[in-house]
Amino acid sequence: MMMLSFFNKIKKCLNLSFELARISFKIRNEGSFLGLAWYLLNPLAAFGLLLFLFFDNLGSQIDYYPVYLLVGVIIFNFFQQATTESSLAVIDNAALIRSVNFPREALIISIIFKNIFSHLLELVILIVLVMAMGLPFVGIIYYLPVLLLLAIFTLGVCFILSSLTIYCLDLANIWNFFCRLLWLGTPIFYTVVDQPRLIMVNRFNPMYYFVSLARQILMPLRLEIGYGVAAIFYSLVCLMIGWFLFNRLKRKFAERI
Amino acid sequence: MSDYIKLENVSKKFKIGHSNGTLLFELLATVSRQRPREIFWALKNFSLSAYPGEAIGIIGLNGAGKTTLLKVIAGIYEIDGGSLLVSRSVMPLISLDIGLVERLTMRDNIYLAGSLLGLSRNQISQCFDQIVDLAELGGFIDCKLCQFSSGMRTRLVFSIVINSVKISQPEILLIDEIFAVGDGIFKQKSISEMKKLKKNNVTILFVAHDLEFIKDHSDRVLWLDRGQVRELGEPSVVVTHYQKFLEDNINHGQRQ
Numbered sequence: 001m002m003m004l005s006f007f008n009k010i011k012k013c014l015n016l017s018f019e020l021a022r023i024s025f026k027i028r029n030e031g032s033f034l035g036l037a038w039y040l041l042n043p044l045a046a047f048g049l050l051l052f053l054f055f056d057n058l059g060s061q062i063d064y065y066p067v068y069l070l071v072g073v074i075i076f077n078f079f080q081q082a083t084t085e086s087s088l089a090v091i092d093n094a095a096l097i098r099s100v101n102f103p104r105e106a107l108i109i110s111i112i113f114k115n116i117f118s119h120l121l122e123l124v125i126l127i128v129l130v131m132a133m134g135l136p137f138v139g140i141i142y143y144l145p146v147l148l149l150l151a152i153f154t155l156g157v158c159f160i161l162s163s164l165t166i167y168c169l170d171l172a173n174i175w176n177f178f179c180r181l182l183w184l185g186t187p188i189f190y191t192v193v194d195q196p197r198l199i200m201v202n203r204f205n206p207m208y209y210f211v212s213l214a215r216q217i218l219m220p221l222r223l224e225i226g227y228g229v230a231a232i233f234y235s236l237v238c239l240m241i242g243w244f245l246f247n248r249l250k251r252k253f254a255e256r257i
Numbered sequence: 258m259s260d261y262i263k264l265e266n267v268s269k270k271f272k273i274g275h276s277n278g279t280l281l282f283e284l285l286a287t288v289s290r291q292r293p294r295e296i297f298w299a300l301k302n303f304s305l306s307a308y309p310g311e312a313i314g315i316i317g318l319n320g321a322g323k324t325t326l327l328k329v330i331a332g333i334y335e336i337d338g339g340s341l342l343v344s345r346s347v348m349p350l351i352s353l354d355i356g357l358v359e360r361l362t363m364r365d366n367i368y369l370a371g372s373l374l375g376l377s378r379n380q381i382s383q384c385f386d387q388i389v390d391l392a393e394l395g396g397f398i399d400c401k402l403c404q405f406s407s408g409m410r411t412r413l414v415f416s417i418v419i420n421s422v423k424i425s426q427p428e429i430l431l432i433d434e435i436f437a438v439g440d441g442i443f444k445q446k447s448i449s450e451m452k453k454l455k456k457n458n459v460t461i462l463f464v465a466h467d468l469e470f471i472k473d474h475s476d477r478v479l480w481l482d483r484g485q486v487r488e489l490g491e492p493s494v495v496v497t498h499y500q501k502f503l504e505d506n507i508n509h510g511q512r513q
Contacts, residue, residue, distance in 0.1 A: 012375065012377075015372065015377055015378070016372050016373065016375075019368065019369065019372040019378065020369075020372070023358070023361065023365060023368075023369050026361065026365060027358060027360055027361060030360050030361065031360070093356075095352070095354035096354055096355070096356045096373070097333075098328075098333065098351075098352070098354070099333070099349065099351040099352040099354045099355060100333075100349060100351075100354075100355050100356065100373055100374065101331050101332045101333050101347070101349060102373045102374070102375070251335040252335065254328065254333045254334055255271065255334060
C-alpha cells in the first residue's frame, strides 16, 4: 500500500513534469519564426565555428574530428542549458509555488525532459554525420545509456543549483561563469591524450567521463570500463546529494521567495 | 466521524528581514549582532477542528493570519510548532496564480493549470467542456490569455479549480477572497457550486471580507486576530461582534 502510493506519486510527478516541458516548449515556439530550428542553431553554430577554426590543426591529429567535436559540443550543451535554466527555475515560479502545492521536483524534472527532447533533435544531425563519415550506425543505440547517465547527473546538479540559488542569488551568475570555464576545461575541441597533467585534472571533471564515453562508443576507440564506472558513480552520487538537498530545502521555498 | 482537519497549538513565524542590501552585508550584520532578526508570529498557538461537509468562514483584519492559515493547511508553509493533521487531500484556491501563462491560449492554460492541480491529461480532457461552460468563456477557447480581462481570468481560475475538485474529489477546499472580483451572476454560480460540494461532504474553508456573504454561507465563523482565535462559533454572533469591533476602531481612527 505504501509502495503503491509512492509509485503513484512518482507517476503523477513525472506526468506533471512532462506536461510542464510540453508547455514550455510551446511557449518558446509561440510567435517565433524559426521555432524548433532555434534549438539546433546554437550548438550547430558553435560546432561549425570550432570545426572551421581547428579542422586543419587539431583536427589532423584526431581521427574523425567532426564526430569527435559534435559529440563534445552537444553533450556539453545539454548540461549547460539544463543547469543554467534550472538555477532560476524556482525563483521564476515564485507566485505559483506560493499558491499551489504541487510537487516542486516537477519544475526541475521538466527542464531535463525538455532538454532531452532538444538533444534528440541534435542527435539526428549526429546520426547524419556518423553515417557520412562511414562509422558504424549501431553506436547510436549504445549512446542512449550514456545519455541516460548524463541526464541523471544533470538532474542532480539542477536540484542542487535550484535549491541553493534561493539562499544565494549570486549562484546563478557564478554558475554561468563556471560553465564557461568548464567548457574550456573539458576536452571538447581538443584532446588530452599524452598530456598527463590535463588527464590528472580531468579525473575530477564528471563531464570528461560522459564526453569520453560517448566518443568511445561512437568512434572506433577502445571502450574503457573504468570510465563507465566513473560516470555511473558521479551521476548516482550527484543525484543523491541533489535529491537530499532539494527535499530538505523545498519546504522553505514558499516563504523564501 | 473523524475530523478532516485538526490543528493543535500550531504556530508559524516569519523572520522579518530588514534588508541590508546584499547578502554579504546582511550576513555581517547578523554575525556581529548589530541587528537581531525580528520575528513575526503569523499564527500563534492556534487550534481548530473542521468536520466533514462543514463550511468555515474566516474573517479578520489584514495581517491577522488568514492567508497564512490556509497556506499552512494546504502544506505550502511548514509549521514551526504544534501539530497539524490534515487527513484528506486538499485543493487550495489561494490566489489567481495557479500557473496561467499570458502568451498561451486558454486551451493550453487549462491543461497546464489542471496538471498543476494534480489531474492527468485524460481527466482534463473529460472535464474540459465543463470548465469552459462554468467560466462562460465558450467563444474564447483559442484566444491568448493576455487578451482576457481580470473578471474572465477569475472565472477561468475558479472554474478550473472547481472542476478539478469534482474530478479528484479532495475532502478539503480552501478559498481565499476569490469572490471579490466576480459579478453577481458569477457569485451566484460559485455559491451553488460550493453548496453542491458541501453536500458531498467536502469541508470548505474560505476567507472573505464580505460579512453578509460570510454570515449567509458558513456553518461557523472564525475571527482571527493577530494569529490567534478571537472568536469561533455561530456566524451571526461572531459577525456582529466583529462589526462592532470594526466600528469601534473606525471611531478611534486607528488599528489596534
